[in-house]
Amino acid sequence: MDQTSGAPSPVTALRRISFLLERRLADTYKVRAFRGAVATVLTLAPDELDRRCAEGTLQELPGIGRATAGVISEAHAGRVPAYLAELEETAGPLVEGGDALRPLLRGDLHSHSDWSDGGSPIEEMVMTAVEVGREYQALTDHSPRLKVARGLSVARLTRQLEVVDGINSHLAGTFRLLKGIEVDILDDGGLDQTEEMLGRLDVVVASVHSKLRMKSRPMTRRMVAAVENPYVDVLGHCTGRLVKGGRGTRPQSEFDAAAVFAACAEHGVAVEINSRPERQDPPDDLIAQALEAGCLFSIDTDAHAPGQLDFLQYGAARAEAAGVPAERVVTTWPLERLLEWTGRRRPS
Structure with a gap:
């Protein structure tokens, strides 16, 4: 999490999106795309991540597609990624009841x-x-x-x-x-x-x-x-x-x-x-x-x-x-x- 903006790091954003997709039983291929992007980002040195975000070349990396590149870029820039914000807004309780137990x-x-x-x-x-x-x-x-x-x-x-x-x-x-x-x-x-x-x-x-x-x-x-x-x-x-x-x-x-x-x-x-x-x-x-x-x-x-x-x-x-x-x-x-x-x- 960026301590000044409150935005998540790219890895945190990707993991959270994966969690929210799994929670709603989304298609496996969607989840794999975001979890796969986590593995790729973790291999990058900070300066390479800076450079690729600046140049817009994230999609040249294995496991990074258009959607995941957008999430990484937004989080790296200190913003809450729009896709993450949308998922959080629509997450809600999974089911009514059980609040006491x-x-x-x-x-x-x-x-x-x-x-x-x-x-x-x-x-x-x-x-x-x-x-x-x-x-x-x-x-x-x-x-x-x-x-x-x-x-x-x-x-x-x-x-x-x-x-x-x-x-x-x-x-x-x-x-x-x-x-x-x-x-x-x-x-x-x-x-x-x-x-x-x-x-x-x-x-x-x-x-x-x-x-x-x-x-x-x-x-x-x-x-x-x-x-x-x-x-x-x-x-x-x-x-x-x-x-x-x-x-x-x-x-x-x-x-x-x-x-x-x-x-x-x-x-x-x-x-x-x-x-x-x-x-x-x-x-x-x-x-x-x-x-x-x-x-x-x-x-x-x-x-x-x-x-x-x-x-x-x-x-x-x-x-x-x-x-x-x-x-x-x-x-x-x-x-x-x-x-x-x-x-x-x-x-x-």
Whole structure:
């Protein structure tokens, strides 16, 4: 930020535009253009940036197009770029509701990086999580069987945990990146990762990603078996439904919700309220059923890009409308209590 004019730096302006576009689920190519421009600007020496802005030659650089060049030039000149001002003016709240619960949310237990099917590096996700006020954020990239999402093998997950350690060492005392995984629930209810690796994690979100049209009885057995696994903390997007969006729609899976939620309540596994607007999972009636069953909840973004970390408002609005008490939402808990909970069933 320019201290005299109040205008953002070129990098700050480009990052903010990317965030606002991701927040509104804009086309991926638009977001990539601005995030790609950030990478290019960061390689420039100050004198070269000065010269190119003066000469109007920014578009000669790789990854800089007409729109991004205009943003860079305006910010470099000490002005708020017009495109950024327009996006800020039209940003507004994502959804009405959730205003009481949203400020109580300290963290988020479900997010992805470019190590699997997310769009940004871990460091960018962390930087944004800090900027939007998270106290903790779980990195939960996919498990090996989900090849379409570049799921992490044991070797890749091991390397990722080293990266997380480095980030936490740098940010000690201000923010915690939790070691996690979104582990695939296999057909028989087993988990798609070794117990040794699951035991090294802070948070395990278990989700069904395959055979979503399985008949109700085997699907119920599959989900209950996963919930009973001592490494599982959160049951992710339990119905698998899609209600809108670029991927089309998908009906919810069929299972005995009473049996699944009874298992969640018995074992202290949180039912995820997935905040992605195209999921709205679980449906309202199942949130009510889980609440009646005595379940805990985790309001998570399932963010695949930095701007989507702002999706918590969607989940907070749905939970608040359903009458879910804040105390039953694990992501309102302070970090120490949260980690005591995720560690409660781990084999010693």
